[in-house]
Amino acid sequence: xxxxxxxxxxxxxxxxxxxxxxxxxxxxxxxxxxxxxxxxxxxxxxxxxxxxxxxxxxxxxxxxxxxxxxxxxxxxxxxxxxxxxxxxxxxxxxxxxxxxxxxxxxxxxxxxxxxxxxxxxxxxxxxxxxxxxxxxxxxxxxxxxxxxxxxxxxxxxxxxxxxxxxxxxxxxxxxxxxxxxxxxxxxxxxxxxxxxxxxxxxxxxxxxxxxxxxxxxxxxxxxxxxxxxxxxxxxxxxxxxxxxxxxxxxxxxxxxxxxxxxxxxxxxxxxxxxxxxxxxxxxxxxxxxxxxxxxxxxxxxxxxxxxxxxxxxxxxxxxxxxxxxxxxxxxxxxxxxxxxxxxxxxxxxxxxxxxxxxxxxxxxxxxxxxxxxxxxxxxxxxxxxxxxxxxxxxxxxxxxxxxxxxxxxxxxxxxxxxxxxxxxxxxxxxxxxxxxxxxxxxxxxxxxxxxxxxxxxxxxxxxxxxxxxxxxxxxxxxxxxxxxxxxxxxxxxxxxxxxxxxxxxxxxxxxxxxxxxxxxxxxxxxxxxxxxxxxxxxxxxxxxxxxxxxxxxxxxxxxxxxxxxxxxxxxxxxxxxxxxxxxxxxxx
Amino acid sequence: xxxxxxxxxxxxxxxxxxxxxxxxxxxxxxxxxxxxxxxxxxxxxxxxxxxxxxxxxxxxxxxxxxxxxxxxxxxxxxxxxxxxxxxxxxxxxxxxxxxxxxxxxxxxxxxxxxxxxxxxxxxxxxxxxxxxxxxxxxxxxxxxxxxxxxxxxxxxxxxxxxxxxxxxxxxxxxxxxxxxxxxxxxxxxxxxxxxxxxxxxxxxxxxxxxxxxxxxxxxxxxxxxxxxxxxxxxxxxxxxxxxxxxxxxxxxxxxxxxxxxxxxxxxxxxxxxxxxxxxxxxxxxxxxxxxxxxxxxxxxxxxxxxxxxxxxxxxxxxxxxxx
Numbered sequence: 085x086x087x088x089x090x091x092x093x094x095x096x097x098x099x100x101x102x103x104x105x106x107x108x109x110x111x112x113x114x115x116x117x118x119x120x121x122x123x124x125x126x127x128x129x130x131x132x133x134x135x136x137x138x139x140x141x142x143x144x145x146x147x148x149x150x151x152x153x154x155x156x157x158x159x160x161x162x163x164x165x166x167x168x169x170x171x172x173x174x175x176x177x178x179x180x181x182x183x184x185x186x187x188x189x190x191x192x193x194x195x196x197x198x199x200x201x202x203x204x205x206x207x208x209x210x211x212x213x214x215x216x217x218x219x220x221x222x223x224x225x226x227x228x229x230x231x232x233x234x235x236x237x238x239x240x241x242x243x244x245x246x247x248x249x250x251x252x253x254x255x256x257x258x259x260x261x262x263x264x265x266x267x268x269x270x271x272x273x274x275x276x277x278x279x280x281x282x283x284x285x286x287x288x289x290x291x292x293x294x295x296x297x298x299x300x301x302x303x304x305x306x307x308x309x310x311x312x313x314x315x316x317x318x319x320x321x322x323x324x325x326x327x328x329x330x331x332x333x334x335x336x337x338x339x340x341x342x343x344x345x346x347x348x349x350x351x352x353x354x355x356x357x358x359x360x361x362x363x364x365x366x367x368x369x370x371x372x373x374x375x376x377x378x379x380x381x382x383x384x385x386x387x388x389x390x391x392x393x394x395x396x397x398x399x400x401x402x403x404x405x406x407x408x409x410x411x412x413x414x415x416x417x418x419x420x421x422x423x424x425x426x427x428x429x430x431x432x433x434x435x436x437x438x439x440x441x442x443x444x445x446x447x448x449x450x451x452x453x454x455x456x457x458x459x460x461x462x463x464x465x466x467x468x469x470x471x472x473x474x475x476x477x478x479x480x481x482x483x484x485x486x487x488x489x490x491x492x493x494x495x496x497x498x499x500x501x502x503x504x505x506x507x508x509x510x511x512x513x514x515x516x517x518x519x520x521x522x523x524x525x526x527x528x529x530x531x532x533x534x535x536x537x538x539x540x541x542x543x544x545x546x547x548x549x550x551x552x553x554x555x556x557x558x559x560x561x562x563x564x565x566x567x568x569x570x571x572x573x574x575x576x577x578x579x580x581x582x583x584x585x586x587x588x589x590x591x592x593x594x595x596x597x598x599x600x601x602x603x604x605x606x607x608x609x610x611x612x613x614x615x616x617x618x619x620x621x622x623x624x625x626x627x628x629x630x631x632x633x634x635x636x637x638x639x640x641x642x643x644x645x646x647x648x649x650x651x652x653x654x655x656x657x658x659x660x661x662x663x664x665x666x667x668x669x670x671x672x
Numbered sequence: 673x674x675x676x677x678x679x680x681x682x683x684x685x686x687x688x689x690x691x692x693x694x695x696x697x698x699x700x701x702x703x704x705x706x707x708x709x710x711x712x713x714x715x716x717x718x719x720x721x722x723x724x725x726x727x728x729x730x731x732x733x734x735x736x737x738x739x740x741x742x743x744x745x746x747x748x749x750x751x752x753x754x755x756x757x758x759x760x761x762x763x764x765x766x767x768x769x770x771x772x773x774x775x776x777x778x779x780x781x782x783x784x785x786x787x788x789x790x791x792x793x794x795x796x797x798x799x800x801x802x803x804x805x806x807x808x809x810x811x812x813x814x815x816x817x818x819x820x821x822x823x824x825x826x827x828x829x830x831x832x833x834x835x836x837x838x839x840x841x842x843x844x845x846x847x848x849x850x851x852x853x854x855x856x857x858x859x860x861x862x863x864x865x866x867x868x869x870x871x872x873x874x875x876x877x878x879x880x881x882x883x884x885x886x887x888x889x890x891x892x893x894x895x896x897x898x899x900x901x902x903x904x905x906x907x908x909x910x911x912x913x914x915x916x917x918x919x920x921x922x923x924x925x926x927x928x929x930x931x932x933x934x935x936x937x938x939x940x941x942x943x944x945x946x947x948x949x950x951x952x953x954x955x956x957x958x959x960x961x962x963x964x965x966x967x968x969x970x971x972x973x974x975x976x977x978x979x980x981x982x983x984x985x986x987x988x989x990x991x992x993x994x995x
Contacts, residue, residue, distance in 0.1 A: 127844075129843050134953070137754075137756045137757040137758070138757060138758050140758075143758055144756065144757075144758065145709060145710055145716070146709075146756075219720070219723060220723060220727060222710075222724055222727075224720075226720070227717045227719070227720065287727050290727075290758050291758050291759070294757060294758050294759040295757065295759075296759065296763060296767070312847040313847070314846050314847045314945075315767045315768065315945060316767075316768060316771075316944075316945025316946075316949075317839065317840070317841070317846045317847070317945050318843060318846040318847055320846075320847055344843055346839075346843050346846075347943075347945075348838065348839075348943055349940055349943060349949065350940060350941070352823070352941070353837075353838050353940075353941060353942075353943050356826050356830060356837040356838060357837055357838060357839075357943075359830055359837075360829070360830060360834065360835040360836075360837045361835055362835055362837070362842065362843055533703075534704075534956060536704065536708060536709065536956055536957060537703055537704040537708060539708065539711050540703075540704050540705065540708035540711060541703075543711055565717070572717050572718050573711070
């Protein structure tokens, strides 16, 4: 009998025997990622950059809360770790109506909350109606569930015809809807008292599960349960023996018996804790790579793993189209194309990222097998002479002999370049830009702001040029507020934004190509035909490559250091809902 | 004395109120807003951010925000709530208070126990070998910031194959009940912050003690004591040191606010769960009521410390009377 068939048979037996007592299992196996069946037991220690502000995912936008939520809670659907395709999770399967507006989710049977209460469709409807679409939940997503159809605002509706079925009805088809349903599901029996349904005010949901709550009240359906929390030091979790995922051998996941998150602030302190053996894995930067790699080569008991990144944030340089002094130039495609040739991407990849980055997409990640369009041939390479000539052609020449070019009318082309001082990577990059710009007679004055204030500075329009990194996602729809002209994060051309929040964007301010990009995103939202969507978004990337709304610089790779005692390692940012390889890690 | 105490406490109240206004103004003057953290998240539109601003009371005029906070403190002992943690500021600070006091207490004790005798010895053997070595170490300790010493110690521990590179315990002892092994593990971690943070204190206290004692040793009454035929030991211990230590008592009072803001960077480098990093984070994130409460607490501690120092001074120095 072929091996595959044997395996299927064995699995069927597991399902038949174990299925009734335990949950309807999902078999998880990634031979393509080099995964092998592991063993149950041991303690894994990972790092947390700071104490979580709360255990309530929807109460605060915070990386640490998100990381913990990823191992304690599940969502209806999740990513395939290898292909980023959407797969069943708490929803074992689903049907979509022919017109793409009715989604029927069939929930996995036998799933239990950590306190033993059965997970049902009531929990799902509760999570959507009382938390996610609650406009006062600080990390909810209410706007996602209100559609504008024929100029009228209409809400998505949720129904639970039986304990294991949830029907979600959309006012109009939505191409990325399934992808967006990676929301952690919350227990109704624990959170009812904080919801409107339970008699509380809308904003009260944010007060649920603060970090001084008894951990026995913070229950999910996920692979790990909360066990202990010591503020500023450690979050301890234990294995959920009733979890619904199994490996190819039928061993139930997760593998590690205990999962500790050690609170370690700052890159250096985390590196020290890792090198001392107190952390099992650590995400590191390109700047830290040489140190870790040389230790590995010298025989240390860990390995450094790199892989192309899909998630993660590629930096770009933006010029403020609305700048009162130079806006007329900054909003001119020819000017931005000239400056693009003064951006030495390869040097930044080599020197700043130690080679662990690649030429970025515009802006889709090259690792995205579906939407990425290779626009390298459209992007202009580093060529200072050509950059200078292009500026000459625009009439931007050094007319007063002070070494700085003058825009027609006489003013020196001297502007501020704002960057994040908290990051060595950005500081190095800013200096390289400043030097190269100076070589073509363009004076950039560096203005450092703290990382937390960077995007706020951009959104307020309080800059002339700026270096910012915004993340990639597996579907451009998820990044629409950034890249659609008039979007709330389309910060380099704020004149396109609506006069009133939620109103129509200012089409008059858009250039022809911006208007086309706007339409592409509008169509992409509702278009259900996948090939047609891919074609649209590829057109957008080509438009971006030649019109350079921002100059994309580099796409950093994933880099992690992993101790030899850890098996089945897959790179993990921790904060991406529905992407969570931790249950597969095992202690050798 | 009692009337004096009442007077001092009465003066403290308007001072603290004034300080609270200054704290509020300084924090408002810093760029950015707490809700900046929401902007990049794809879930957050401008409407959602506006709603959160309203929830947090950030849409109200500044004077109203301030009045609400200060009235809460005066009438209910309520220091506001942390925007970040969604709970009262007092509980956020409270959970870090224990380790803050313990670490500050131990390091301060270390500094004083080492520094005062060293100061005495170097004063007595002025310009000798001991003086030269101690002074050298003292100056280096003063010049090198505590976080740098901490980083060097961590590098040293790593180099020698140790695992105690930050924090107070090894991971497996965090959150478990106290035991002898846990205590040993604690000591094994604690020497790094003690040395790193304490060394800076040693230097300043030692130099102060040395200078004071040298002044006193040249005083007339010390010469008189010697002329009376008292043993040198008695002259130094009973007559000189007792006087020379007085200014240090005031120094002790002034070092109380260091509980909060004295060791921010070292605490971050050493990964200590103290109040310092909390202040740092709340200032960066503009979690305004946490930051304001901590700044207010620091200035209150300074005033209380001063008062305690003055009272202690009266107790140790018979020449000082406040009535």
